Amino acid sequence: MHAYRSHTCGALTSADVxxxxxxxxxxxxxxxxxxxxxxxxxxxxxxTQVLADSDSPAFAEVEKLRSEWVVRIDGVVKARDASLVxxxxxxxxxxxxxxxxxxxxxAGELPLPVFGEPDYPEETRLAYxxxxxxxxxLHGNMMLRSNVVRSMRQRMxxxxxxxxQTPIITASSPEGARDFLVPSRLHPGRFYALPQAPQxxxxxxxxxxxxxxxxxxxCFRDEDxxxxxxxxxxxxxxxxxxxxxxxxxxxxxxxxxxGVFEEFGKGRTIDAxxxxxxxxxxxxxxxxxxxxxxxxxxMQDVSEHFRGSGFGIFARLLEQPGTEIRAIxxxxxxxxxxxxxxxxxxxxxxxxxxxYIFWRDEGGAxxxxxxxxxxxxxxxxxxxxxxLGLAAGDAAFFLGGAPASFEPVAAKARTEVGRELGxxxxxxxxxxxxxxxPMYERDAETGAIDFxxxxxxxxxxxxxxxxxxxxxxxxxxxxxxCNGYEILSGAIRxxxxxxxxxxxxxxxxxxxxxxxxxxxxxxxxxxxxxxxxGCAAGIDRIVMLLADEANIxxxxxxxMTQRAEDLLLGAPSEPTAAQLRDLGLRVLPRDGx
Numbered sequence: 120m121h122a123y124r125s126h127t128c129g130a131l132t133s134a135d136v137x138x139x140x141x142x143x144x145x146x147x148x149x150x151x152x153x154x155x156x157x158x159x160x161x162x163x164x165x166x167t168q169v170l171a172d173s174d175s176p177a178f179a180e181v182e183k184l185r186s187e188w189v190v191r192i193d194g195v196v197k198a199r200d201a202s203l204v205x206x207x208x209x210x211x212x213x214x215x216x217x218x219x220x221x222x223x224x225x226a227g228e229l230p231l232p233v234f235g236e237p238d239y240p241e242e243t244r245l246a247y248x249x250x251x252x253x254x255x256x257l258h259g260n261m262m263l264r265s266n267v268v269r270s271m272r273q274r275m276x277x278x279x280x281x282x283x284q285t286p287i288i289t290a291s292s293p294e295g296a297r298d299f300l301v302p303s304r305l306h307p308g309r310f311y312a313l314p315q316a317p318q319x320x321x322x323x324x325x326x327x328x329x330x331x332x333x334x335x336x337x338c339f340r341d342e343d344x345x346x347x348x349x350x351x352x353x354x355x356x357x358x359x360x361x362x363x364x365x366x367x368x369x370x371x372x373x374x375x376x377x378g379v380f381e382e383f384g385k386g387r388t389i390d391a392x393x394x395x396x397x398x399x400x401x402x403x404x405x406x407x408x409x410x411x412x413x414x415x416x417x418m419q420d421v422s423e424h425f426r427g428s429g430f431g432i433f434a435r436l437l438e439q440p441g442t443e444i445r446a447i448x449x450x451x452x453x454x455x456x457x458x459x460x461x462x463x464x465x466x467x468x469x470x471x472x473x474x475y476i477f478w479r480d481e482g483g484a485x486x487x488x489x490x491x492x493x494x495x496x497x498x499x500x501x502x503x504x505x506x507l508g509l510a511a512g513d514a515a516f517f518l519g520g521a522p523a524s525f526e527p528v529a530a531k532a533r534t535e536v537g538r539e540l541g542x543x544x545x546x547x548x549x550x551x552x553x554x555x556x557p558m559y560e561r562d563a564e565t566g567a568i569d570f571x572x573x574x575x576x577x578x579x580x581x582x583x584x585x586x587x588x589x590x591x592x593x594x595x596x597x598x599x600x601c602n603g604y605e606i607l608s609g610a611i612r613x614x615x616x617x618x619x620x621x622x623x624x625x626x627x628x629x630x631x632x633x634x635x636x637x638x639x640x641x642x643x644x645x646x647x648x649x650x651x652x653g654c655a656a657g658i659d660r661i662v663m664l665l666a667d668e669a670n671i672x673x674x675x676x677x678x679m680t681q682r683a684e685d686l687l688l689g690a691p692s693e694p695t696a697a698q699l700r701d702l703g704l705r706v707l708p709r710d711g712x
Contacts, residue, residue, distance in 0.1 A: 129165020189224035313339035359653035406530030411603030412549035414537030609654025
């Protein structure tokens with residue numbers, strides 16, 4: 120017999136009754152039923168119930184066992200009584216009577232329980248991640264992640280893509296986030312960078328003549344953390360294609376994304392058609408470029424109904440340039456209690472409040488109520504109702520100002536209204552391509568023009584477009600949104616040196632700077648570059664959606680904390696004096712330290 124097991128803890132069935140078997144695993148829990156000890160023995164594959172009574176030669180050893188000890192047991196498979204069968208377990212028809220036991224690894228007092236799924240402080244869970252990963256939910260998430268990656272990889276191969284690996288140690292590149300720099304020992308005072316994405320390399324692969332590339336790529340960005348983003352590193356399905364238009368990229372990626380979500384989506388529906396929504400339209404209707412289309416509500420501009428009205432706050436606001444008033448319709452939300460609750464939600468999000476009107480039936484007439492309706496009068500109130508298509512029992516919420524100032528809260532309020540009123544279809548994955556992103560944006564503090572998205576994108580209209588107002592230039596850039604998250608981002612690339620130099624010049628990068636920072640790519644483009652484009656899909660975020668998790672750390676094997684710390688291995692750590700000497704570096708104390 121094998122040194123540790125003849126079967127796994129998920130393999131035995133009623134067909135094995137009478138066999139002598141050997142199992143190894145962790146003690147999931149111990150139950151004492153008055154002279155009969157039951158142990159749930161767990162390994163990667165499942166759980167098997169084993170038992171020992173006072174007649175068992177191993178009974179005394181079994182009595183000593185505690186949770187999470189690693190043991191090997193020898194025993195005989197027995198059928199459970201029909202009344203004791205556990206249909207939730209593949210092994211639920213049998214149990215193993217213990218005849219011999221060996222402790223392979225004793226465990227000390229546990230800092231967190233493995234049995235069950237109790238909520239526990241995240242710092243403890245991350246400091247003892249190896250224990251946390253033994254829990255059923257997290258273990259299942261890691262297996263889901265592995266299977267999603269396997270599925271993605273196979274789907275890419277099946278559709279004619281070839282997998283290549285690109286360097287991890289490379290040069291710094293402006294990708295919209297901070298680089299992680301790596302000091303060079305052989306070149307003192309100079310630094311490598313960990314790649315924010317394989318962007319330049321995958322474009323060079325196209326210039327080298329490889330037509331359809333993909334990679335499950337690690338990416339490194341020194342970013343501020345949030346629930347759906349890792350502060351240090353993440354993985355993406357990285358893709359690039361030659362001789363393609365934007366439509367070709369969509370046609371290649373939709374079946375891959377659809378297939379993954381169908382395979383692992385637990386039966387949730389997926390729309391047949393994925394709409395293409397221009398960036399500006401998405402902000403206007405949903406307040407965000409990653410709308411949750413499971414919620415059917417769309418915001419509308421109602422500024423004209425408030426211009427010169429008796430509602431002074433909005434009327435005065437509209438006298439300022441670049442301002443507007445938008446309404447969020449709320450079908451069936453026409454109660455003062457609900458409106459007050461949503462107003463409190465807006466205040467919690469940092470706004471002074473969120474005005475509202477709700478309509479009710481008074482003697483067969485639909486009448487607006489609330490402070491706004493009282494101030495603007497019945498005609499304007501009725502005009503708003505007609506524009507929004509609302510009826511008695513419905514409500515509308517209003518936000519105003521410069522759109523950039525209220526859209527983030529408006530987006531949250533829209534989804535909150537949909538969720539509270541039961542309008543959001545929770546059993547659905549709603550995809551949409553967001554297109555026509557602006558190439559440039561103006562820095563609110565400095566007023567300088569900079570790239571708003573991927574700097575290597577081709578402007579729509581080419582060189583001619585770059586001759587006008589930069590803020591009006593749109594790029595061949597696109598995102599795929601799903602249920603309120605951006606899960607894929609990409610672009611058709613700028614493969615013409617002259618257009619590339621001009622695009623970077625507008626963003627404040629002179630030609631010599633472009634040559635210095637992107638010399639390899641510029642050189643390649645001068646030797647025959649094909650039109651090409653691609654995208655990258657965020658694996659962590661996709662798995663988070665499929666696993667119904669709200670926090671990305673729940674689908675990463677060994678994540679960092681919100682403060683970008685590894686509590687298990689102690690990163691970041693202080694370098695030794697010898698390491699600093701080798702690199703020619705000195706650590707300066709922070710101000711006030």
